[in-house]
Amino acid sequence: MKSLVLKLLTGGLAVASGCHAAADKTTTTPTAARPATSPASSPPPQLPADAPVGAVPFTGYHRYRGTVGGQPVTVELTIDSAREKPAQLSCAGFYGYDRHAAGGLVLSAPRPYQPRQPLVLTETDAAHANQPTGRWQAVQAAGPTLTGTWRSPAGRQLPFSLHEDYTDGQGQLMAVRYEVVYTEATVPCRPEREADETKAAYRARIADSPHGYSQPFLHLLGSDTLRPSLQALQCPVPAERRQQIRKAAREDDGCTLHTASLHVDYNAYGLLAWSEYW
Known part of the structure; x- marks a missing residue:
């Protein structure tokens, strides 16, 4: 139902x-x-009663604003119990360029997600999930601030800098x-x-x-x-x-x-x- x-x-x-x-x-x-959007949260029977999905550091839904190669972007990540294996975590989300109306790109971390390791995300187009369009390599684990390098499949590199932000950048909560x-x-x-x-x-x-x-x-x-x-x-x-x-x-x-x-x-x-x- x-x-x-x-x-x-x-x-x-x-x-x-x-x-x-x-x-x-x-x-x-x-x-x-x-x-x-965020991926569906699967019921985790392995967790103790009344356990939050955020039982380990920095899980749940997070929204970032920042830049990739100087261009403003908005990134959304959800770190949650994996649907297929509730005892493990998954990290997935979306991002898009603020100045372009085109649909966003899909982001996902390798499975199983390692919350205390520097964040790595694979970028794909929603219509072609098996064709990576980029790779995000952060210098730190997922947290309120993310910095690192975006790489295209052809080897092009752009710096990215993100900070957790739930507004439109002008004080309006989004x-x-x-x-x-x-x-x-x-x-x-x-x-x-x-x-x-x-x-x-x-x-x-x-x-x-x-x-x-x-x-x-x-x-x-x-x-x-x-x-x-x-x-x-x-x-x-x-x-x-x-x-x-x-x-x-x-x-x-x-x-x-x-x-x-x-x-x-x-x-x-x-x-x-x-x-x-x-």
Whole structure:
């Protein structure tokens, strides 16, 4: 099941911060501007309950402004649990030149991503994913500032310099910082015992029948999170999140481990939209 949520963050992105579980409503994402997207966040069952995706240094969504060869660019990176291997991290994103309306180029780090090593990114065109158009070699690991050299397949080199920035360069907030927080809960599964089933067989069957929920919450980051007017958008504290998920697990009389993934579809111009998949 897919649920898509769109929030109009009135007065600019800075005024809406908090933690959200996707609601049961569907709407459309504006198409007038290219969205600031991030890869889907896969549910990580290996992580402890209530563990944030940003459990290691500098993970989550990050937006940069700066230059490549003196030309202004905007870069977006998401460092998250890899969809195929949730115990590992992946780093991927997009970038585009601010003075050109053409679509952005795709960025990705080698797998598995090494968060404490100098950042290396392969650049490709979205329409030709197997044909690299450039390589980014930073002198430092991913962080608030990135500097290094961009190289073309033909060997051309350009310096790049980036700094984390969520504005348009003139004070207007363009995107919101966020992280994904997962809360998990498992409860005993107690199906009915079959008529000809021994106690030992029954115990073995229920031991192999995990029952519970793994639920992602979208946590928007910012200095406005404590404003009283934003209470409706605030993320529950960890204990309340665990209670909420345990309640859902107890009310479901099946023997199923429900997991969800979350994908941010649009993050720009006062709008934030995300999808949740069950």
